[in-house]
Amino acid sequence: MYKKHKKDKRNKIIIISIFIFCIIVGFIINVVITNRQLTIFEKAIKDSVLTVQKIISYPIDLVINKITENKEKDKMYDEYLNLKQEIANINHYKLENEELKEELKEMKKLLELNNTLHDYIQFNAVVVNRNLNYWNDTITIDKGEHDGVVIGMPAVVGTGLIGKVISTSTFNSTVRLITATDVVEKISVKIQTEDGYVYGILSKYDNETKTHIIEGVSLTDKIKNGSIVTTTGMGDIFPAGIMIGEITGVRTDTFDLSNVLEMKSKVDFDSINYVTLLKRNL
């Protein structure tokens, strides 16, 4: 009788332990696969640690910047000559830009249109750290809710789109790069051709070839290598006209029903130090 009771008790403990273990594992899976938002307490911890990190890395940054500065000094004269040539054209571009802006303003007024897909406000941020997990390509930047950063904001650098904000704390935010293999969201893109624009969906990133895949492009569309890919502005997140990359290959899908395009970004994803966040003005 005593032995049976002891066995029952042991079985109960095993069942309860398995149950608790399953709940914990389920919770972890849910936390990792969804974009979890930090609680106020967690945000405070994250901000404090990253502030300490920023203070410690300040002298390192200073030394690295000095070294880079010295290296760049050697190329300065060549760059000066190039810029001198470009400056000659700038006045022409400036005038053209002003004229176009004025024209756009008048057209908006005429159509009673408050905002377009191209309207956005921008502000800059410094990269604080990079993902430690080899698989999820993310960066942490030094701008957070305090500076007006909200989840979903697109992040760009001079050479194109790099990703979007997936999590924010008071003074820092996390940006998931478009090179992340686990990107679930698709981006609506347009490809410049001789006859106008062709539309497609930027769906995934191929880690081996270091190219993005664009799907949903009709077989009848003639697309050349080197064509420029930009965002369409459709959807809530990305404004129109942000450069993403260039087409490097065209093939058909498995069933020969549509074109699949390979696109290479001009951004050097291995050395991103400063980013610009865009806020849609809709």
Place this chain on the structure above:
Amino acid sequence: MIVIVSSLSFILDGILSRYLYSSTFFLPLFTIVSLIIIYPYFNNHYDKYFRYLMIIGSLYDIVYFNTLFYNFFLFILIGFIVGFINYLLSNNLYTNILITSVSIVFYRFATYIFMVIFKNFNFDINILIKSIYSSLILNIIYCIIIYLITEIYSKKHKIVRSK
């Protein structure tokens, strides 16, 4: 000693990730290395060691991953590996290098398998191997440096550590 080594490694992980990301062979996982180095300083107080691992794991989750209980559990499992190898072998530089290698292989393997199962990654053995060897070299170098520094410091200040 324990707090200094682990906090330094924790902060360095974040700082160096920014500078060394572009290099294929030097991805830092210093916090994991610090878990191995600090183990002898707990003098067989396993409960304290595991409580410490839980705190570091939770911080690692919040600061670098925006997750909860993920690294917390992985760090506990690494703690078991560290304890087991230290139980079999005496604690010296070579043992620490061995534990660092095993822990990094385990950490990368566990995270990759998790991603393959729950985040629909395609399983590619080459990516897994690349992730492992890219982390090994730098972390072993860090392990050697930090082991020698702590060894000299503990001898100088007569800090007791289990062998």
